[in-house]
Amino acid sequence: MPDLITHIAGxxxxxxxxxxxxxxxxxxxxxxxxxxxxxxxxxxxPRLLPATMGLxxxxxxxxxxxxxxxxxxxxxxxxxxxLLFSGSLLxxxxxxxxxxxxxxxxxxxxxSGRQYSWGFIWPETSIRFLPITILIVLPFxxxxxxxNRKARRKDRRPxxx
Amino acid sequence: xxxxxxxxxxxxxxxxxLILLAWYSNxxxxxxxxxxxxxxxxxxAGEEISIYMEPRVIEVTGGHILISQPDGPVEVRIPEGxxxxxxxxxxxxxxxxxxxxxxxxxxxLPGYLELKAVRGAPxxxxxxxxxxxxxxxxxxxxxxxxxxxxxxxxxxxxxxxxASDRSDVSDESGNFKL
Numbered sequence: 001m002p003d004l005i006t007h008i009a010g011x012x013x014x015x016x017x018x019x020x021x022x023x024x025x026x027x028x029x030x031x032x033x034x035x036x037x038x039x040x041x042x043x044x045x046p047r048l049l050p051a052t053m054g055l056x057x058x059x060x061x062x063x064x065x066x067x068x069x070x071x072x073x074x075x076x077x078x079x080x081x082x083l084l085f086s087g088s089l090l091x092x093x094x095x096x097x098x099x100x101x102x103x104x105x106x107x108x109x110x111x112s113g114r115q116y117s118w119g120f121i122w123p124e125t126s127i128r129f130l131p132i133t134i135l136i137v138l139p140f141x142x143x144x145x146x147x148n149r150k151a152r153r154k155d156r157r158p159x160x161x
Numbered sequence: 162x163x164x165x166x167x168x169x170x171x172x173x174x175x176x177x178x179l180i181l182l183a184w185y186s187n188x189x190x191x192x193x194x195x196x197x198x199x200x201x202x203x204x205x206a207g208e209e210i211s212i213y214m215e216p217r218v219i220e221v222t223g224g225h226i227l228i229s230q231p232d233g234p235v236e237v238r239i240p241e242g243x244x245x246x247x248x249x250x251x252x253x254x255x256x257x258x259x260x261x262x263x264x265x266x267x268x269x270l271p272g273y274l275e276l277k278a279v280r281g282a283p284x285x286x287x288x289x290x291x292x293x294x295x296x297x298x299x300x301x302x303x304x305x306x307x308x309x310x311x312x313x314x315x316x317x318x319x320x321x322x323x324a325s326d327r328s329d330v331s332d333e334s335g336n337f338k339l
């Protein structure tokens with residue numbers, strides 16, 4: 001998997017492109033969710049890796065997004081679910097670009113045990129490219145912050161008679 | 162799917178399904194370990210074995226690599242003329258004690274592992290540590306934009322008709338700003 005900074009950077013750019021405004025933080029959470037429900041467990045307890053391998057797949061993550069959305073008020077559940085799940089799908093898209101010597105991603109779990117990836121980059125390559133990733137995202141972030149401050153200053157200006 | 166009907170049962174059911182999936186994954190995705198090979202050497206002779214549970218280099222010598230695993234260190238012999246180091250251009254001598262790695266070996270009789278392919282991943286530790294930062298950042302943003310109200314989580318800005326306050330995290334259109 002790319003590191004989570006790279007995942008969030010991808011989610012931020014995708015979110016700006018799709019003009020996700022309300023609930024963007026949930027989209028970013030979705031972009032980390034497949035790793036959040038698996039990695040901490042098998043990094044701390046390596047014996048849990050076989051159990052967590054299958055959870056890093058669309059079906060279990062769909063269930064996790066559904067579970068989280070049910071904690072929200074009824075009128076917000078559907079948008080919360082789609083924000084989380086679309087962020088997760090973006091995560092899977094980025095993970096598919098990787099190659100592995102051992103392990104890999106079982107995309108159709110529990111229906112199939114077949115592993116598939118495009119095999120472009122090794123998992124830690126994203127760390128080497130992190131400075132470039134940050135340089136790409138920073139201008140968008142800076143422009144967005146400047147635009148929001150300009151809008152807030154405009155709000156505070158007194159209305160002249 | 163999103164209605165309040167049987168909401169608690171749905172939540173319990175989803176949790177149960179997730180636990181079931183983890184259990185099934187543990188049964189289905191548990192690859193044989195060196196210990197399994199030693200228990201049934203005839204069955205695993207010539208089979209490829211992935212050394213996969215957070216393996217780390219303990220020691221590299223000219224003749225073997227010692228790799229950490231939950232069941233104990235695993236010694237993997239390096240065959241003569243071994244050239245299965247990834248990525249291309251990398252060398253066995255690049256592996257340092259403490260580095261993460263991926264390794265595939267072949268189980269040979271009477272009971273040893275012979276290295277088939279290996280990839281050092283020294284940046285894995287940095288990858289894990291740096292990945293904590295966005296978790297903290299998104300966590301802080303979520304704390305600012307989600308509230309607990311009347312037994313449910315509510316995403317701000319709350320555009321429902323009975324919302325009593327508006328968060329300053331929204332712009333003039335009521336959209337959340339980041």
